Amino acid sequence: MKTIRLLDIAHARSGDKGDTANVGLIARRPEFYPVLVERVTVEAVKRHFDGLVHGGVERFELPNLEALNFLLHEALGGGGTVSLKTDAQGKTYSSALLRMEIEIDDDLARLIP
Amino acid sequence: MKTIRIASGQGFWGDMLEAPVQQVEGGPIDYLMLDYLAEVTMSIMQKQRSRNPELGYATDFVPLMERILPACVERDIKVTANAGGVNPAGCSAAVLEVARKLGLGGQVRVGIVRGDDIMDRLESFTRDGIELRNMDTGEPLSTVIDRVQSANVYFGAWPIVEALSRGARVVVTGRCTDTGLTLAPMAYEFxxxxxxxxxxxxxxxxxHTIECGAQASGGxxxxxxxxxxxxxxxxxxxxxxSADGTFVITKHPGTGGRISPAVIKEQLVYEMGDPKAYITPDCVADFTSIHLAGDGTDRVRMxxxxxxxxxxFYKVSISYSSGFKAVGTLVYAWPDAYRKAEAADRILRERLERLGLRFDEVLTEFVGASACHGPLAGTxxxxxxxxxxxxxxRSESKADVERFTKELAPLVLTGPPNVTGFAGGRPRVQEIVAYWPALIPKSxxxxxxxxxEA
Structure with a gap:
């Protein structure tokens, strides 16, 4: 097993809806998608965003796009115009998620350029 | 098989001014779609109209029409735009005036979609038991109804289809979904x-794919x-x-950016909720059904x-006044830049406390260390x-927020050293116009x- 960052095997885009941020996490290769499904769980994401996201986390699967969508609740300091945050729209939560470290098989790790 | 080309020219009010011109001039298109309205835009427009009854729409749209309308008439390009804001009739009148000025009288019909503004009906809705509860918090609108600044229903594609079928060259709407601006030409043509x-x-x-402009082409x-x-x-x-509901996302040759399946996937997941239930006034779309395939350079088939x-239900976008805020900054340099900024924050907070100011929230961020990713960014x-x-x-009290704005600059001479970045003057006090999403029966x-007509 090898420890990697999600940045190595996925890309992402994030946005907002009120005080909820969404992060779409997309596998860089089809082979990486099952690892995302297995390792990037609701619990792992909740733990990862500790201190930044104060509410619950929801996860949705899009196997057709080899992607997962996460909803991070109570994440934007009230959201929209109310929020005092630099990133009131959660635009950078995409790369925040890609900081997460997971373990993957060596065979898969070899596919990382 | 007949195909039509719908070009995205504006992803929000404030997007690149040259983009719609590039779309018209850069190659063949049949429709130009322009999305001007973000959630807060309607309240800004409402304020503008209260000062001048002829305003309250996306004013950029009018000089744009002046530039491209002759080409649109000559090459039979139609325009769908939610530029009307809270005054679609005023926007339409301005466009018709431009058309006359350009000598296009008799050649330009403008379709106006209105009826989305329900500001004057809120009291009667509430009396009739339509509570317009906040979709996020569940609270009824009555808790803030005296502070409401704008209230607009999101219409979908079908009113635009009607305008097109009645011969409109340009369709100007009030609050309408971004997606409806693209769906309407397809539904009408096919x-x-x-x-x-x-x-x-x-x-x-x-x-959805093109509503954020260049976010679907490499931005x-x-x-x-x-x-x-x-x-x-x-x-x-x-x-x-195409008529069968399949389509290709592409861009004009000779332009920059990239369109590939990976790029399109990023845009598809943008601002997504439950992918199986993407709800618009027109349908509930299932994003888990989308198939993508590369179709040559800068072409993706869906x-x-x-x-x-x-x-x-229609979704309603309501804005209401919700207090005041201000944000101020100072820059601390090496060595110990972060510790100095932390110390300055402690000093500032103590002074605010001694002044007896009351805030609903005081938020400190350290840009360069952790403002975006917070604790995830590490020590x-x-x-x-x-x-x-x-x-x-943030506070209900404007005076308290104003007092805060006068406490930052003094830190330069009364706090930690190696500090700069105060030349912009005192921070600006902003009124907070908050957003209240609700649902209303379509009936x-x-x-x-x-x-x-011009």
Whole structure:
């Protein structure tokens, strides 16, 4: 097993809806998608965003796009115009998620350029 | 097989002014779609109209029409735009005036979609038991009704289809979904039925793909961002749609940016909720049904899209006044930049406390260390070249927020050393116009479609 960052095997885009941020996490290769499904769980994401996201986390699967969508609740300091945050729209939560470290098989790790 | 080309020219009010011109001049298109309205835009427009009854719409749209209307008439390009804001009739009048000035009298019909403004009906809705509860918090609108600044229903594609079928060259709407601006030309040209849910969903997803402009053609794109060519001359996306509900996303040749399956995937997941239930006034689209395939350079084909019936509700976008805020910054340089910024924050907070100011929230961020990713960014190094201290406050009391704005600059001479970045003067006090999303039964609101001619 090898420890990697999600940045190595996925890309992402994030946005907002009120005080909820969404992060779409997309596998860089089809082979990486099952690892995302297995390792990037609701619990792992909740733990990862500790201190930044104060509410619950929801996860949705899009196997057709080899992607997962996460909803991070109570994440934007009230959201929209109310929020005092630099990133009131959660635009950078995409790369925040890609900081997460997971373990993957060596065979898969070899596919990382 | 007949295809139509719908070009995205504006992803929000404030997007690149040259983009719609590039779309008209850069190659063949049949429709130009322009999205001007973000959630807060309507309240800004409401304020503008209260000062001048002729305003309250996206004013950029009028000089744009002056530039492109002759080409649109000559090449038979139609325009769908939610530029009308809270005054679609005023916007339409300005466009017709431009058309006359350009000598296009008799050649330009403008379709107006209105009826979305329910500001004057809120009291009667509340009396009739339509509570307009906040979709996020569940609270009824009555708790803030005396502070409401604007209230607009999101209409979908069908009023625009009606305007097109009545000969409109330019359709100007008030609050209407971004997706409806793209779906409408497809539904009109191909004669789709309202309950042809798969095709309606396909048009909706085509709309979602291009509604943020260049975010679908390489802008704000993470995957291989540093190899995306010529972002300075980025080409905005174009939908090449077919009657069967399949379509290709592409852009004009000779423009920068990139359109690939990976780029399109990033845009598809943008602002997504439950992917199986992307709800618009027109349908419930299923994003898990989308298939993507590369189709040559800067071309992605999308197919297989499924949809479900529309719901019985429109979404309503309500804005209301919710206090005041201000944000101020100072910059601390090496050495110990982060510790100095932290110390300055402690001093500032103590002074605010002694002044007896009351805030609903005081938020401190350290730009350069952790403002975006918070604790996920790890412990800041003592060697950081500089850190920006950024402090924001929020309060119902304008006076307290104003007092706060006068406490930052003094820190330069009364706090930690090696500090700068105060030349911009005192921070500005902003009124907070908050957003109240709600649902309303479709049965109580009716879109109005009018046609006016130059």
């Amino acid at each position: 004669g789709w039925a309202k309950d042809d849910w798969d095709r309606v969903a396909a048009g909706t997803i085509a709309g 704000n794109c993470m995957v291989d961002w540093d190899s995306i060519p010529d972002l300075a001359n980025i080409g905005y996306p174009i939908v090449e749609a 197919f297989g899209i499924r949809g479900n019936p529309e719901t019985e 800041p190094s003592g060697e950081l070249a500089e850190v920006e201290l950024r402090v924001g406050v 109580v609101v009716e879109p109005v479609v009018e046609i006016a």
